[in-house]
Amino acid sequence: MDTAIVTPTLRAKDYKSEVAPVWCPGCGHFAVLSAVTKALAHLKLPKERVAMISGIGCSSRLPAYVDAYGFHGIHGRALPLASGLKAARPDLTVIVAGGDGDGFSIGGNHFLHACRRNMDLTYIVMDNEVYGMTKGQASPTTQPDWAKSKLTPHGTGMRPFLPTAIALAAGASFIARGFAGDPNGLTKLLVEAIEHPGFAFLQVLSPCQTFRPEQKEWKHLVHPSDMAPTDDPVEAARFIQADDGMALGLFYVRRLPVWQPQHQPTATPADLEREFVL
Amino acid sequence: MTERSTLAGGATLAITGSGGSGAVTAGLILLAAVGRAGYYGLLGRSAGPQIRGGESAAMLRFGPQPIECMGGRFDLLVGLDWENVARFADELPLDRTSLVLTDAQAGPIPEILVRSGAQVRSMPWKALADAQSEGRMNMVALGMVGAMLGLPLDALEAGARATLGDKGGRVLTSSLDCIRSGYSATDAAPVPPSALAPPVARWNISGNEAAGLGAVRGGVRFVAAYPITPASEVLEWLAPRLELLGGSLLQAEDELASINMIIGSSFGGVPSLTATSGPGLSLMVEGLGLAVASETPVVVVNVQRGGPSTGIPTKSEQSDLNIALHGLHGDAPHLVLAALGIRDCVYTVEWAVGLAEHLQTVAIVLSDQMLGQSRAIVDPPGDLPFGAVQHTPLQRLIGTDADPDHRRYRPTPDGVSPMALPGLPGGMYTAEGLEHGPGGAPSSRAIDHAEQLDKRLHKLTGFDYGHGWAEIRGEGDHLLLTWGSSAGPVFEAAERLRGSGTPTRAIALRLLAPLQRDALLEAIGAAGSILVVEQNQTAQCFAYLHSQRALPAHARSYARPGPLPLRPAEIMRALIGSHTREET
Ligand SMILES: Cc1ncc(C[n+]2csc(CCOP(=O)(O)OP(=O)(O)O)c2C)c(N)n1
Ligand code: SF4
Ligand SMILES: [Mg+2]
Numbered sequence: 001m002d003t004a005i006v007t008p009t010l011r012a013k014d015y016k017s018e019v020a021p022v023w024c025p026g027c028g029h030f031a032v033l034s035a036v037t038k039a040l041a042h043l044k045l046p047k048e049r050v051a052m053i054s055g056i057g058c059s060s061r062l063p064a065y066v067d068a069y070g071f072h073g074i075h076g077r078a079l080p081l082a083s084g085l086k087a088a089r090p091d092l093t094v095i096v097a098g099g100d101g102d103g104f105s106i107g108g109n110h111f112l113h114a115c116r117r118n119m120d121l122t123y124i125v126m127d128n129e130v131y132g133m134t135k136g137q138a139s140p141t142t143q144p145d146w147a148k149s150k151l152t153p154h155g156t157g158m159r160p161f162l163p164t165a166i167a168l169a170a171g172a173s174f175i176a177r178g179f180a181g182d183p184n185g186l187t188k189l190l191v192e193a194i195e196h197p198g199f200a201f202l203q204v205l206s207p208c209q210t211f212r213p214e215q216k217e218w219k220h221l222v223h224p225s226d227m228a229p230t231d232d233p234v235e236a237a238r239f240i241q242a243d244d245g246m247a248l249g250l251f252y253v254r255r256l257p258v259w260q261p262q263h264q265p266t267a268t269p270a271d272l273e274r275e276f277v278l
Numbered sequence: 279m280t281e282r283s284t285l286a287g288g289a290t291l292a293i294t295g296s297g298g299s300g301a302v303t304a305g306l307i308l309l310a311a312v313g314r315a316g317y318y319g320l321l322g323r324s325a326g327p328q329i330r331g332g333e334s335a336a337m338l339r340f341g342p343q344p345i346e347c348m349g350g351r352f353d354l355l356v357g358l359d360w361e362n363v364a365r366f367a368d369e370l371p372l373d374r375t376s377l378v379l380t381d382a383q384a385g386p387i388p389e390i391l392v393r394s395g396a397q398v399r400s401m402p403w404k405a406l407a408d409a410q411s412e413g414r415m416n417m418v419a420l421g422m423v424g425a426m427l428g429l430p431l432d433a434l435e436a437g438a439r440a441t442l443g444d445k446g447g448r449v450l451t452s453s454l455d456c457i458r459s460g461y462s463a464t465d466a467a468p469v470p471p472s473a474l475a476p477p478v479a480r481w482n483i484s485g486n487e488a489a490g491l492g493a494v495r496g497g498v499r500f501v502a503a504y505p506i507t508p509a510s511e512v513l514e515w516l517a518p519r520l521e522l523l524g525g526s527l528l529q530a531e532d533e534l535a536s537i538n539m540i541i542g543s544s545f546g547g548v549p550s551l552t553a554t555s556g557p558g559l560s561l562m563v564e565g566l567g568l569a570v571a572s573e574t575p576v577v578v579v580n581v582q583r584g585g586p587s588t589g590i591p592t593k594s595e596q597s598d599l600n601i602a603l604h605g606l607h608g609d610a611p612h613l614v615l616a617a618l619g620i621r622d623c624v625y626t627v628e629w630a631v632g633l634a635e636h637l638q639t640v641a642i643v644l645s646d647q648m649l650g651q652s653r654a655i656v657d658p659p660g661d662l663p664f665g666a667v668q669h670t671p672l673q674r675l676i677g678t679d680a681d682p683d684h685r686r687y688r689p690t691p692d693g694v695s696p697m698a699l700p701g702l703p704g705g706m707y708t709a710e711g712l713e714h715g716p717g718g719a720p721s722s723r724a725i726d727h728a729e730q731l732d733k734r735l736h737k738l739t740g741f742d743y744g745h746g747w748a749e750i751r752g753e754g755d756h757l758l759l760t761w762g763s764s765a766g767p768v769f770e771a772a773e774r775l776r777g778s779g780t781p782t783r784a785i786a787l788r789l790l791a792p793l794q795r796d797a798l799l800e801a802i803g804a805a806g807s808i809l810v811v812e813q814n815q816t817a818q819c820f821a822y823l824h825s826q827r828a829l830p831a832h833a834r835s836y837a838r839p840g841p842l843p844l845r846p847a848e849i850m851r852a853l854i855g856s857h858t859r860e861e862t
Binding site: 067 | 314480487491494521522523526530531532539541542545547567572655702703707709710720
């Protein structure tokens with residue numbers, strides 16, 4: 001090789017695009033964006049080999065703010081869009097980002113099947129227990145007695161969805177929880193999630209300043225997980241069921257077969273036509 | 279019908295039987311055999327509502343010219359048994375000149391068939407089958423019918439080998455024995471082997487297989503889909519073959535997923551397609567809007583069935599035109615095409631893939647159960663015989679390092695902007711379903727909205743589609759205008775009218791959106807009587823053409839719902855009003 005191509009080392013801010021976020025001041029999603037750019041810089045991923053995929057919601061605006069390839073799709077369908085991209089382009093690092101409404105309500109079915117398909121994707125859900133973008137309705141992770149939305153003046157009356165428990169039951173191979181108020185811990189988890197070969201689910205507690213101001217208290221409620229990461233689903237299940245929803249860290253990681261079609265061409269369409277000839 | 283009398287002209291016959299009687303297998307072998315004997319042929323099937331087994335009918339028409347529809351009556355009905363045949367009776371029109379063959383042991387012939395006045399003849403199929411080890415009545419009947427139709431024995435044998443080959447030696451051997459025994463039990467004179475072998479080897483293909491082939495010929499290498507009748511065979515054909523081509527098929531969790539998966543793969547640069555039917559298309563429309571707005575090429579093959587809702591999953595209807603044209607919210611211009619026949623499924627899907635790729639948009643291709651699940655003997659489809667002359671081959675404009683301007687949605691003279699693929703360092707952008715400016719950043723400004731709306735519309739309306747927009751046959755003051763699979767009976771109706779002194783032109787639309795209005799008005803010319811023919815209740819195409827001001831005021835509509843196929847004679851009657859004899 002005569003000339004070695006040297007890629008200059010990129011810093012986190014080099015992964016930020018020029019588009020200004022629409023988020024409210026103090027929104028937890030800012031910290032997630034900065035953790036994403038730090039993780040990409042830490043992993044030295046070439047920007048053009050990264051694809052950020054999302055649906056709709058405040059959180060789903062994230063791709064446009066990252067200087068990489070991106071697709072801001074439709075509400076709830078980020079995971080299938082990302083799965084199709086990864087199936088066609090295994091060479092890319094595909095990161096999916098969205099909210100609790102996007103991922104657990106309208107996109108709930110895709111969440112189950114993405115977990116069990118175990119493609120090599122990273123899925124960040126910025127959970128604020130509310131629909132921020134549509135101005136504050138209850139989401140699947142909202143507590144049953146939260147009565148601040150006009151749509152559910154008596155609260156939802158439904159027990160919240162347990163994302164980590166469901167991810168485990170559906171077969172995800174990496175399950176972790178981070179907090180927007182703990183940027184270093186979050187970046188570390190993101191790095192591990194991206195490096196994990198398989199479907200990595202990262203729930204991020206990301207307070208909604210505007211519609212859930214009481215979430216400011218989260219910084220006093222979160223605590224490190226008291227269990228070392230396990231590859232035993234039974235142990236993980238016991239931990240997750242006893243969890244108060246505020247434990248942070250990597251809970252479960254296991255090497256499971258990764259779904260990725262990869263076939264070398266051995267025929268042309270003209271070859272296929274022969275089967276029809278009488 | 280007298281024995282052997284239809285040899286030169288072909289014949290129309292149906293084989294019916296209950297589950298396990300092998301009526302459809304016999305039909306498949308007979309189709310393969312008439313093909314080998316030098317005929318064209320068309321094999322349709324009808325099944326009861328059972329998931330598996332249950333009564334079914336195979337309907338075969340063959341002759342020396344390409345067969346594009348089933349015709350109006352049957353020369354021959356082969357009743358292996360009569361259980362539940364009443365469910366099909368209206369699909370099996372017989373008359374006094376029809377012949378019904380059955381075995382006395384199959385029981386009395388249903389009253390509804392007796393009333394047609396057809397002659398009935400009893401055959402010793404059961405006895406002959408019992409004389410063979412593991413003998414089967416359907417194969418004995420097949421041999422006998424083959425002899426009566428004047429087919430060479432070796433064509434029947436080759437048809438059986440091609441159809442049963444994968445079932446293994448014993449089944450094949452005993453079937454061949456039964457075919458021979460039935461064949462020699464008629465008083466028909468023996469036919470010299472393969473007397474009519476055609477100069478070019480023809481194809482035996484179904485519409486769903488043809489759609490799959492069109493897809494891969496067009497360059498599709500990724501498919502995501504959710505199973506649904508009657509589209510599943512497109513997927514079954516594609517799944518193993520995409521792997522041979524270096525691609526893949528992903529069975530999605532639902533159609534919301536499948537459409538978004540192919541948007542993702544296409545964003546990654548791989549031409550992508552899904553196949554579905556009405557209920558699945560309904561679930562996909564939000565995704566189609568995303569593909570339109572983000573200018574991501576995708577193709578949907580919609581194999582129509584009776585609707586609305588779950589409707590009639592196993593029977594044909596052309597009632598999804600409205601949703602294909604108008605189902606998307608917002609101003610969402612896209613391509614809508616319709617396959618005009620089984621062989622045309624290859625061309626139409628291949629063209630649709632090329633157009634979607636070239637124009638960076640959505641193409642919906644309308645096929646239907648009748649095209650999809652019927653098989654035909656056809657001339658091999660050569661290279662795409664139509665398509666835009668100035669853009670060959672049709673393919674995606676991929677962004678490169680050499681592009682002076684990488685803004686993904688920047689306006690260009692033809693509305694198509696280069697699409698950078700992930701991996702290209704200079705081309706990074708975020709594809710958007712939100713309205714956006716030229717670089718892709720979300721925008722709600724009037725000026726950006728107007729610019730992007732115009733870009734997405736004009737790249738479609740300003741494109742030169744060449745002559746593939748329609749197939750036009752014949753000249754005349756009378757005009758039959760149709761779309762999609764109704765082209766078969768319409769072409770035959772027009773030909774018969776011309777033959778009986780009523781000059782009639784037929785136009786079948788392949789490209790429905792964007793409508794080639796000027797070309798259509800020119801093709802309609804000064805026709806004195808115009809009839810728009812389609813298989814749905816509410817005259818969806820007729821209403822659409824009127825809304826586009828593409829029809830003279832005196833045009834009339836002939837529209838009726840499925841599941842019964844349109845027959846040439848009813849179309850002739852609707853056009854000229856006078857009595858037309860039902861014949862094949
Ligand atoms: C099909 C559809 N239904 C409804 C909406 C309206 N909508 C937009 S975002 C959203 C909820 C977003 O909540 P979440 O995913 O939790 O994101 P957040 O805004 O809280 O970050 C809804 C209901 C939509 N865009 N599309
Ligand atoms: S509404 Fe809530 S989630 Fe949305 S940007 Fe504002 S603070 Fe963030
Ligand atoms: Mg939320």
